[in-house]
Amino acid sequence: MRVMVIGAAGMIGRKLVEKLALDSEALGRGIEQLTLVDVIEPPIPAGLASISHALAADLADEGVAASLIASRPDVIFHLAAIVSGEAEADFDKGYRINLDGTRSLFDAIRNEAKQEPYRPRLIFASSIAVFGEPFPEKIGDEFFTTPLTSYGTQKAISELLLADYSRRGIFDGIGIRLPTICIRPGKPNKAASGFFSNILREPLSGLEAVLPVDDTVRHWFASPRAAVGFFVHAARMDTSRIGPRRTLTMPGLSALVGEEIEALGRIAGPKAVKLIRREPDAVIRKIVSGWATDFDARRARELGFVAETDFDEIIRIHIEDELGGKVWHG
Amino acid sequence: MRVMVIGAAGMIGRKLVEKLALDSEALGRGIEQLTLVDVIEPPIPAGLASISHALAADLADEGVAASLIASRPDVIFHLAAIVSGEAEADFDKGYRINLDGTRSLFDAIRNEAKQEPYRPRLIFASSIAVFGEPFPEKIGDEFFTTPLTSYGTQKAISELLLADYSRRGIFDGIGIRLPTICIRPGKPNKAASGFFSNILREPLSGLEAVLPVDDTVRHWFASPRAAVGFFVHAARMDTSRIGPRRTLTMPGLSALVGEEIEALGRIAGPKAVKLIRREPDAVIRKIVSGWATDFDARRARELGFVAETDFDEIIRIHIEDELGGKVWHG
Numbered sequence: 037m038r039v040m041v042i043g044a045a046g047m048i049g050r051k052l053v054e055k056l057a058l059d060s061e062a063l064g065r066g067i068e069q070l071t072l073v074d075v076i077e078p079p080i081p082a083g084l085a086s087i088s089h090a091l092a093a094d095l096a097d098e099g100v101a102a103s104l105i106a107s108r109p110d111v112i113f114h115l116a117a118i119v120s121g122e123a124e125a126d127f128d129k130g131y132r133i134n135l136d137g138t139r140s141l142f143d144a145i146r147n148e149a150k151q152e153p154y155r156p157r158l159i160f161a162s163s164i165a166v167f168g169e170p171f172p173e174k175i176g177d178e179f180f181t182t183p184l185t186s187y188g189t190q191k192a193i194s195e196l197l198l199a200d201y202s203r204r205g206i207f208d209g210i211g212i213r214l215p216t217i218c219i220r221p222g223k224p225n226k227a228a229s230g231f232f233s234n235i236l237r238e239p240l241s242g243l244e245a246v247l248p249v250d251d252t253v254r255h256w257f258a259s260p261r262a263a264v265g266f267f268v269h270a271a272r273m274d275t276s277r278i279g280p281r282r283t284l285t286m287p288g289l290s291a292l293v294g295e296e297i298e299a300l301g302r303i304a305g306p307k308a309v310k311l312i313r314r315e316p317d318a319v320i321r322k323i324v325s326g327w328a329t330d331f332d333a334r335r336a337r338e339l340g341f342v343a344e345t346d347f348d349e350i351i352r353i354h355i356e357d358e359l360g361g362k363v364w365h366g
Numbered sequence: 367m368r369v370m371v372i373g374a375a376g377m378i379g380r381k382l383v384e385k386l387a388l389d390s391e392a393l394g395r396g397i398e399q400l401t402l403v404d405v406i407e408p409p410i411p412a413g414l415a416s417i418s419h420a421l422a423a424d425l426a427d428e429g430v431a432a433s434l435i436a437s438r439p440d441v442i443f444h445l446a447a448i449v450s451g452e453a454e455a456d457f458d459k460g461y462r463i464n465l466d467g468t469r470s471l472f473d474a475i476r477n478e479a480k481q482e483p484y485r486p487r488l489i490f491a492s493s494i495a496v497f498g499e500p501f502p503e504k505i506g507d508e509f510f511t512t513p514l515t516s517y518g519t520q521k522a523i524s525e526l527l528l529a530d531y532s533r534r535g536i537f538d539g540i541g542i543r544l545p546t547i548c549i550r551p552g553k554p555n556k557a558a559s560g561f562f563s564n565i566l567r568e569p570l571s572g573l574e575a576v577l578p579v580d581d582t583v584r585h586w587f588a589s590p591r592a593a594v595g596f597f598v599h600a601a602r603m604d605t606s607r608i609g610p611r612r613t614l615t616m617p618g619l620s621a622l623v624g625e626e627i628e629a630l631g632r633i634a635g636p637k638a639v640k641l642i643r644r645e646p647d648a649v650i651r652k653i654v655s656g657w658a659t660d661f662d663a664r665r666a667r668e669l670g671f672v673a674e675t676d677f678d679e680i681i682r683i684h685i686e687d688e689l690g691g692k693v694w695h696g
Contacts, residue, residue: 127476127534146457168610180510182529182611189530193523199512200519204457280498281512 038069038107042095042141043115045074047220048161048263052113055264057081063111064272071107074116096137101144108154111271112207114141115161121227123187134190142197146206158198158207159270162283163214164256166192167328174330177285184326195283202282210270211283215258215331215343218296219354228323232257235293236300236351239308242364248317251294254329258288258343259353266341277339287343289350290330299347303355307366368399368437372425372471373445375404377550378491378593382443385594387411393441394602401437404446426467431474438484441601442537444471445491451557453517464520472527476536488528488537489600492613493544494586496522497658504660507615514656525613532612540600541613545588545661545673548626549684558653562587562623566630566681569638572694578647581624584659588618588673589683596671607669617673619680620660629677633685637696 039056043049053072056062070088072078077092093100095116116137117123123130138160148154165188166181181192195211202209220233224245231248232255238245258266266286278284301309333341344350355363369386373379383402386392400418402408407422423430425446446467447453453460468490478484495518496511511522525541532539550563554575561578562585568575588596596616608614631639663671674680685693 178510180508181526183526184533184610186530186534189526193526196511196513196519196522196526200516203514204516280514 037063037065037067037111038071038109039063039067039111039113040071040073040104040107040109041078041113041115042073042104043113043117043161044072044078044090045076046115047222047260048214048217048267049074049078049113049115051260051264052115052267053078053081053084055268057083062268069107069109071104071109073104094133094137095141096132101137101140102147105141105144105148108148109156111157111159112141113159113161113267113271114138117161117187119227120165120185120187123190124185127186130186130190134187135193138194139197142201142206146201149206155205156207157271157275158209159267160194160198160209160211160283161214161267162191162195162211163188164285164328164331166195166213169326171328174332175285175328176332177335199280199282203280208275209282210273210275210278212266212270213283213285214263214266215256215286215288217260217263218257218350219259219358221260221354221358228320231320232293232296235312236296237354239300239311240304240351240355240359240363242311242366244311244313246315247293247312248315248320249293249324250316250321251292251297253293253324254290255293255324256288256290256328256331257350258286259350261353261357262343269341273340281335284336284339284341285331285333287333287337287341288331289344289346291347296347299351302348303351304363305365308364367393367395367397367441368401368439369393369397369441369443370401370403370434370437370439371408371443371445372403372434373443373447373491374402374408374420375406376445377552377590378544378547378597379404379408379443379445381590381594382445382597383408383411383414385598387413392598399437399439401434401439403434424463424467425471426462431467431470432477435471435474435478438478438486440486442471442486442488443491443597443601444468444488447491447517447521449557450495450515450517453520454515457516460516460520464517465523468524469527472531472536476531479536485535486537487601487605488539489597490524490528490539490541490613491544491597492521492525492541493518494615494658494661496525496543499656501658504662505615505658506662507665529610529612533610538605539612540603540605540608542596542600543613543615544593544596545586545616545618547590547593548587548680549589549688551590551684551688558650561650562626565623565642566626567684569630569641570634570681570684570689570693572641572696574641574643576645577623577642578645578650579623579654580646580651581622581627583623583654584620585623585654586618586620586658586661587677587680588616589680591683591687592673599671603670611665614666614669614671615661615663617663617667617671618661619674619676621677626677629681632678633681634693635695638694
């Protein structure tokens with residue numbers, strides 16, 4: 037089978053490709069060709085070098101989508117996007133990449149099928165940013181999408197296109213609304229959501245982290261491993277069970293910041309917990325207060341998508357996948 | 367105030383313009399300039415000839431939106447669309463007119479404001495086709511949009527754009543999800559929904575009409591006069607009360623086909639009712655069974671939008687507005 041990952045240099049993209057390299061049958065059939073695309077040339081995993089090629093290309097540029105699709109991949113993971121803050125700061129760029137780029141890809145598939153029959157599986161990374169407050173404490177699968185950012189708008193529009201193109205048989209699309217990924221590997225970043233990961237990742241390595249909100253803040257999480265699992269499952273699953281509503285809110289863990297910290301204490305001890313420095317930040321507190329805190333996600337669970345059920349598990353996954361099993365205990 | 371009606375040759379567009387001609391203060395302030403646009407040159411109402419001009423133009427054509435917006439209208443009614451059946455039959459045309467045309471208009475407003483400040487009121491005609499079954503018996507204001515046609519998809523996407531552009535202050539947008547308009551004036555047409563009007567309009571003039579479904583079919587209605595009222599109210603209302611959720615399901619009347627016929631009997635007598643010929647049509651029955659039958663529409667009601675509450679009223683409006691007060695009684 038031929039597989040294409042668009043957005044392969046991002047965190048989830050890289051982890052997905054690593055998974056395919058480790059487990060060649062992850063998608064159910066062997067991979068004969070792997071094409072990795074991003075605006076910067078994505079890394080090729082050692083184990084797949086002979087069947088992989090990496091391309092630096094922008095989906096929104098004229099002709100790029102058509103040339104990518106000319107190789108007729110059987111499975112396409114579309115993870116490429118500019119992030120929320122950038123899409124908000126740069127109106128034109130946000131719409132160009134996150135909406136027009138996605139539509140170019142969809143139309144390229146439609147055009148390719150005019151030559152000879154072609155209907156790939158297409159897995160699209162959406163976001164819970166399609167929801168905007170006020171919302172119920174637990175957001176159900178039938179709640180409306182009223183984004184309060186241009187990023188969320190672009191994702192919600194892409195979800196609608198995904199459903200219509202799938203309904204018309206142009207491709208077999210599945211939209212995956214990801215929870216906030218925790219623990220994000222790497223360094224602390226400036227995203228408003230960064231602290232959810234920072235307060236675990238840094239102490240687990242003996243480093244300080246800043247907590248800008250109260251312990252009583254609730255949020256919605258899944259590990260990077262769970263996220264990769266969502267995409268792999270979406271590529272393999274029987275889509276005849278989905279029906280025309282093609283985007284699914286993924287399962288996740290609804291937890292308090294205080295529960296994150298308790299789990300850290302259980303696993304890494306009190307010295308690790310002491311590395312969390314409380315520095316209330318009114319701006320971040322306000323941003324976070326507008327985010328959804330819990331979802332029902334019943335449809336996705338019934339369709340076989342699985343996430344973590346407590347923070348101990350999320351932390352253990354990070355220790356296994358990122359720290360080689362080693363934790364700092366002070 | 368300068369007013370522009372895009373889609374002015376359609377049924378609602380013409381009735382809206384007639385209303386503005388009859389009541390020059392309908393929008394709260396006098397109209398100094400009225401621009402009427404459609405793909406065919408729309409008629410200019412006699413009373414407004416001195417301040418009106420009519421244009422045949424396609425919003426989706428290069429440069430059209432910018433040249434329209436160069437006149438900086440204060441209020442823009444955007445009613446232009448190709449209908450559901452055509453958007454389904456012609457994928458490219460549907461997306462070009464109903465999505466790209468709308469986005470061109472929105473972007474033209476954004477670009478115009480780069481010269482000097484400009485933020486018009488923009489009223490967009492959406493549709494209950496944004497909903498797709500299965501849905502609850504009564505659809506609430508927070509139910510998700512999962513269209514089952516490309517037309518509904520294009521309307522749902524336009525609603526998202528309307529909200530994002532309004533949130534960013536580019537224009538002051540309101541989306542109006544219209545019920546099925548009944549009684550549509552004119553001749554019977556081939557739209558699957560045509561019979562809802564045909565079975566009243568034709569007998570009221572002594573003509574036969576075909577009923578292809580059972581009397582127990584329930585649907586969602588408002589008169590043409592109510593529809594014009596929605597647009598006029600949206601142009602005048604205080605939008606600070608709306609918040610970021612810019613599209614509203616309009617109020618309407620949920621009624622059975624049997625209730626339509628009973629009202630016809632009360633107003634026009636048994637001979638009129640006898641002009642309805644029952645010819646069950648499995649295709650139309652199937653299409654109609656997928657349509658929503660009732661809505662809560664609480665938000666729109668609270669914001670002052672008003673529709674009819676029984677079919678007698680809907681029929682009387684038709685008699686007043688279309689038949690000069692005269693009804694055929696056999």
